[in-house]
Amino acid sequence: MSKKNSIKFTLIRGITALLIALVVAFVLIFISAEGADFGEKIKNSIAALREMLVSPLFKKNGNFSSRNLSVVLAGTIPIMFTGLATCIMFSANQFNLGAEGGIMLGAFITALVAVYCPLPGPILMIVAILAGGAAVAIMMLIPAVLKAKLGVSEMVNSLMLNYVVMYLIGFFMNSYLADTSKGITQTYPFRDNSLLPQLVDNGSRLSWGFVIGLIIVVLCWFFMYRTRWGYGIRMTGLNQPFVMYSGLNVALIVILSQVLGGFLAGIGGGIEMLGRYNVYNWKALPGYGWTGITVAILAGNNPIYVPLAAFFMSYLTQGCSLMSTNANVPAQMISIIQAVIFLLFAAKQFLSGYRQKLVVQSAKEERAALEKGGNK
């Protein structure tokens, strides 16, 4: 297929998927909408849908709200990291679903360092975040090594680890770490010098973590497309026997991709912690890992598109959340819409008929161009 047609197809396919998701959203809103009769329900549904699509960036009076924008941007921070983690693991064809537990463990370890380590100045912040990353990288060694050496499914193991992480953190919180002077289970406050500075001071919690995220996106892209290790990861995902035959170490690549994915999820947790909170109080898995998978699928496993995909997901999440406060549609609608988009983007045969048409058209054009060139 020609490049032009290829882009055209990608665009049309993406837009169609989003439109379908929008229709699904509308149906769901309609189901939950209040109203005496059909007409009123429709009216309310449209209002709610508008709320969902518009309110993340605009005020009630229709003016653009920079504060709203910063809230959406702040929401991209954790899912950018889990998205990147998933990109790298999926690129190597490793279906590791542990970014969920990973970001929680990273957040927890970072929080501990931030509370208990008397390190000076910004060093504490850096050490805390890196410690979070390192902890998750080590955790991911479990599914990674078991996959590389024994062929055990990394998928099941990483899922199990998510639960183990959640409960063990709960145990440590309850037994040793909780601030007993508080009514809810949370740590003592982080040391002040561990907190990530805010990018804008409007209460949106948009911290410098966002900028760090963007920098790491670029680094990840460089890693994936400009280094031998990223190259090995991508080739392993495309054709593993080829990689082995070429003399690259497949087992090492399998391990590297998951450990690195774990590291990214881990620092993502740490950055989210120090940028948004001043105590650790997560009790359950945060869900960022699953959204990260959607982000990776939307980004086609290419790190450079991760911010865009994360923005989209954060926007939708924020939209759903605002809609739930203002229009009484539960915010969890996001997970259904997310699943629909996710499924359609991942479906190889979705609009394949249209694709075939474009392929044939391209082939004809190429032939025509060739013949024309031949006549000259």
Added chain:
Amino acid sequence: MSEYAIQMKAITKVYPNGTMANQDVDFNVKRGEIHALMGENGAGKSTLMKMLFGLEQPTSGEILVNGEPTHLSSPTVAISKGIGMVHQHFMLVPSLTVAENMVLGMAPTKSGFMIDYKKAVAITEEYSKKFNLPVNANAKVMDIPVGMKQKVEILKALVRGAKILILDEPTAVLTTQEIQDLFKELKHLKEEGYTFIFISHKLNEIMDITDRMTILRGGRSMGIYETKDVTPQEISRLMVGRDVVLKMEKEEAKPTDEVLRVRDIEYVNEWGKKMLNKVSFSLRKGEILGIAGVEGNGQKELVDMLFGFNRPNAGTITVNGDNIIGLNQRECREKHISLVPEDRMLFGIASDASIEENLISDRAGSSEINNGPLFNMGAIHKMADQLIKDYTVLCKSRTQKVGSLSGGNIQKVVVAREFSNDPVLIIADQPTRGIDVGATEFIRKKLVELSRSGIAVLLISADLNEVMELSDSLMIMCGGEIAAYFEDTRELSDELMGKYMLGIEHQTPEEIRRVCHE
């Protein structure tokens, strides 16, 4: 009713990618005969039979079954017309019992929904007895020997009412004793009125069992013959003869030091069949040593040993004096061994990656294309563009996906990579199979050029034209052994080669030992 069970008239098959697998092939089989379909790999036998079994449709031509024009649109239709096929790679489910495999898709039931397993066994035993094909109905397929698996396949076709059976290289996996048993059974079935199409390239078997034969070469029929009227020599000439002789201009080889040294290697595969038997040879700098032979005679196993995919049960292999047994592919490449793999789509390339990415896979860590931790993209682009130019890869740019190139250009990408990493030994396994004439000629010239520059080249090819024209000296493999060695290929005739390839003749151990250059 027609005298013929099958008539295929003027069959032409062009695959979507443009390969012409069959061209104007006329093929007929009389009722109650065993008809051989012969030809080298790639001669078009499989395609012709796939059309007969409904797996492929002819581009043009007509198929008559029992005299009636028939549209064989699927295996189900073929089965209903009484055609059965015993595939070379058995279509059996290993964890099911023989009886279960027999009745798959047509299982007898009792009280409506439960399998009547006893009846399945009874059917199996009934057919087994009736056709004198002893099988163990209650054994799991994974536990039975290959010979019995084949019997199950034949019975499977018979129980579905097949009167015409296609046997695709039925003897390839069998031991001598099993082959003899099979032949006895086939003769017996023939007397019962069954018709067989027997695909093979083993001459002695054909002479032994068939009534008539059709020989294919390069997708065309070389005619239909009565087996009793032709000699093995004639057959081998018809089968392996060269159509067009592409003359290679090459200067005299001046081989120097020994590079590859293989001594007495043996290998028994996981089914217990001996695939390599005391294979010894030496390959020197500056020469091309060809390995000719019908496929499946140990060449694949040998290549696997030379590139770390497998290890022999006995024997030694060294490259420039260093042992290479037990090394992995990376370590083999560190010894400067290059491999042009037989299965280029599986091992040779990642088809969704760009040409450039495919060109650097074996040197991704080398200092030439890395700047510290980063790729030196300038160097990579330059190298890729240079290789694309040097190897005349026809493409839009270095970023084009390899999978979108033609077969010939894909192979050029593979050889560009394998030839450009300073090799001391190049193993070229079927380097030009299935690619266009231009690319073929280019790759052959390149191989000669490289050998003359002092690289040792081991060429494995089923294409006689290729081995004879390219090789300075030549071995022929047959039955896991070196059957012959010729120091000079110029004196060789196709006919003589055919005899050694098909096992009609075998050199003395002393003659063969010359390839060790001791």
Added chain:
Amino acid sequence: MNILTTDFFFSIIRIATPILFATLAAVISEKGGVTNIGLEGIMMMSALFGSLGAYWSGSWFVGLLLAIAVGLAEALLMGFFAFNLRTDIILAGTAVNMIGSGGTLFLVKVITGGASTTNLITKAHQIPSINIPLIKDIPVLGEVISGHSLLTYLAFLMVILTFILLYKTPLGLNIRSVGENANAASSVGVSVMRIRYITIGIGGILAGMGGAFMSMYYAMGWSQDMVAGRGFIALAAQSMGNGEPLGGMLAALVFGFAQALGIKVSATGVDSNLVAPIPYVVTILALVVFALNQRRKEKKRFATALK
């Protein structure tokens, strides 16, 4: 502390029940060549609709049927994406799980007008327990195996039925052949696509029963994330049980044991957070042991071939 009480063994069976349903679903799916990681989400959804159905109709039976129907529908939808639209089966399953965790909560809020759990099941709508005559009077044994939920008995009955389905019926023959060698199956006219739909559908029905058990017996009503990874554990139980119904049952009982033990231990005052992860850790360990064992067997097989 004496843990080996009849109560304890009774609780093993009770706890193992939903895992057993999901494991059987995984066993059948895997036999047909389909790895269904969406079982978790299917169970969540079925659990929700089971409790709602019982509440609406006032009948546990209707609730159960609704749970099964929803499980089936979701499995077939997943099949549609995986088989027809060729979404990777792992990703299709992941999407089903997303809907199972967040989508259920959405529906609950919509349906109940804002609540985030359904405490809808009263004792009257609960799946009934059954005291088996005669057996219930046997000392010890009677206390352990009598008095369970109807679904528990159904689950163990399903082990036998699954075995019969897979090994004694033509459909089972087709399922096994499609999973093992789809070419062999299609070469004799078995429709691979049809068999795969049937396989994933049966998995959906079984997972539906497991979901119903969760919200209509194990707990009184639905709450968020109540399935808590049982669908994933089932995948592990499947492979530990060597892909067989009976082996899967034993694996499910091992998990039941691990969790029952955890509950016992936490009753002594140990933080439940410390014992709750036991089944998940057991899963990882079990997979490793299983893989090592497989590897040893392979080596042995190869060594025999060499002789």
